[in-house]
Amino acid sequence: xxxxxxxTTFYKNELYPTLEKFEKQRKKLRTRLxxxxxxxxxxxxxxxxxxxxxxxxxxxxLPFFIAGIFAIGSFLYKYLRRDYRAEFKEEVxxxxxxxxxxxxxxxxxxxxxxxxxxxxxxxxxxxxYSGNDFILGLVDSTKIQFSDIHAQKEYEDxxxxxxxxxxxxxxxxxxxxxxxxxxxxxxxxxVAQSTFGNMLGSWLQSKNTNRDELVKMDNLEFEKEFVVxxxxxxxxxxxxxxxxxxxxxxxxxxxxxxxxxSFVDNHLHLAIDYRKDLFEPTxxxxxxxxxxxxxxxxxxxxxxxxxxxLKLNQKLWSKR
Numbered sequence: 306x307x308x309x310x311x312x313t314t315f316y317k318n319e320l321y322p323t324l325e326k327f328e329k330q331r332k333k334l335r336t337r338l339x340x341x342x343x344x345x346x347x348x349x350x351x352x353x354x355x356x357x358x359x360x361x362x363x364x365x366x367l368p369f370f371i372a373g374i375f376a377i378g379s380f381l382y383k384y385l386r387r388d389y390r391a392e393f394k395e396e397v398x399x400x401x402x403x404x405x406x407x408x409x410x411x412x413x414x415x416x417x418x419x420x421x422x423x424x425x426x427x428x429x430x431x432x433x434y435s436g437n438d439f440i441l442g443l444v445d446s447t448k449i450q451f452s453d454i455h456a457q458k459e460y461e462d463x464x465x466x467x468x469x470x471x472x473x474x475x476x477x478x479x480x481x482x483x484x485x486x487x488x489x490x491x492x493x494x495x496v497a498q499s500t501f502g503n504m505l506g507s508w509l510q511s512k513n514t515n516r517d518e519l520v521k522m523d524n525l526e527f528e529k530e531f532v533v534x535x536x537x538x539x540x541x542x543x544x545x546x547x548x549x550x551x552x553x554x555x556x557x558x559x560x561x562x563x564x565x566x567s568f569v570d571n572h573l574h575l576a577i578d579y580r581k582d583l584f585e586p587t588x589x590x591x592x593x594x595x596x597x598x599x600x601x602x603x604x605x606x607x608x609x610x611x612x613x614x615l616k617l618n619q620k621l622w623s624k625r
Contacts, residue, residue, distance in 0.1 A: 306406045306444060306609060312602045315404045321593075323396050328592045330389055335588055338385060342378050349374050386588060393586040394438070398601070402440060405605055409442035416452040417477050425479075425574035426491050427565045428472045431456035436477075438584045444609055445618035451478040451608045453583050454576075475562070475579035478608055480617055482573045488537030490544055491516065492553075492566040495532045524550045530557060531564075544568050549615065556614045560607055575611060579604075 307315070353370050357363045394413040402411045416436025423430055439452040454477040457469040516534035520541045527550040535541035557564050565576040583604055587597060612618050 306613075307404060309602055309606050312401065312405060312606060313598065316401060316598055316602060319404075320397055320400060324592050327389070327393055327397070327586065331586070331588060331592055334385060334389055338382060338588070341381055341385075345374055345377055345381070382588075386586075390586055394584070397586075398438070398584050401601065402605065405609060406442065406444060408444065409440050409609070412439045413437060415439035417450060417454060417479065421479055421574075422454065422456065422477065424569055424572075425477075425567045425576070426489060426569060427493070427567050427574060427576055428456060429458060431472060432459040433457040433469060437582070440608070444612040447481050447483070447612045447618045449478065449480040449609065449612060451476060453477075455582065471580070473565075473576055473578065474581065476577040476583060476604065476608055478573075478575040478577070478611055480573045480575075480611060482568060482571055482617060483619070484544060484571075486540050486544055486568060486571065488535060488540045489517065490520075490533065490535040490537075490541045490568045492531050492533050492545075492564075494563045494565065495528070495530055522550065523547070524554075526554060530554060552615050556611070559614075573611075573615070573617065577607075 349370055353363075353367070357366050360366075391413065398413070399411050402409050414437055416439050419431070419434045422428075422434065434454075434456050436452050436454040439450070441450040443449070454473060454475065455471065456473045458472050459467060459469055462468050517536040518534065518538065520533040520535050520538055522528055522533060522542075522545060524547065531553075533541060533545065553564070553566065560577050563578040565574075565578070567574045584601060586592060587594075590597070
């Protein structure tokens with residue numbers, strides 16, 4: 306597996322001519338989008354003021370016009386950029402992944418299955434589930450797969466209208482875990498303890514009826530960052546050795562985002578909460594921006610490095 310510096314060199318030296326081509330496409334597409342959006346707004350405003358403005362219910366209708374403008378604009382945005390997006394992923398993201406590790410296979414339109422997402426026990430069962438940028442392969446003989454995921458839950462607002470809230474959006478990673486176990490252990494960000502303090506936070510954690518038994522760990526820093534639930538206290542501590550807890554803490558610092566982990570069916574499930582769709586070509590900022598380059602590279606490397614960071618490839622944990 307290539308390191309971040311090697312990937313950055315490859316990106317700038319080998320992919321830069323391709324990026325310059327896409328940068329020209331991006332500018333043309335941005336101009337078209339702005340032009341069409343102005344036309345949509347102009348026509349909607351004309352219809353509203355000509356037919357509805359001044360009527361007794363004109364202000365009641367206005368929110369529907371605004372919502373319609375954004376709905377049409379969103380559809381137009383997705384339609385106009387679809388070829389640009391598909392070509393970018395084929396000519397930029399795919400070569401970057403191949404350079405990272407030749408044992409990885411990439412599909413822009415596939416994603417981690419909903420069954421695997423639910424198996425992780427990290428989140429409630431979503432009503433709407435989508436994703437893209439699926440990567441599957443072997444890293445140091447360890448099977449790994451990951452993709453972007455957007456999971457949403459349906460609810461009703463105070464007026465009885467159907468709405469959807471995001472329960473997770475980010476990178477979802479699944480890897481073989483070479484330590485044999487039979488129970489289910491879930492590790493979540495410790496919101497209660499960080500918000501309410503040790504005593505009240507611990508009490509609230511123990512009252513989470515949607516989870517298995519609370520497991521208290523010896524590592525104080527780990528306890529501050531995470532809360533652990535398991536159906537087997539002994540096995541949870543067997544899995545979460547002092548060394549592994551330190552590695553998880555180090556990995557969280559590198560990700561700089563909320564981490565959700567679970568150990569179920571001899572697999573590690575890891576969700577990194579980015580709250581956005583990753584590996585997408587930008588529309589309103591330059592593709593040649595170094596910040597964007599680092600984001601693509603660091604995110605990809607972080608996902609694949611889970612094998613080395615948590616030492617999932619070490620045979621000392623080999624399954625019996």
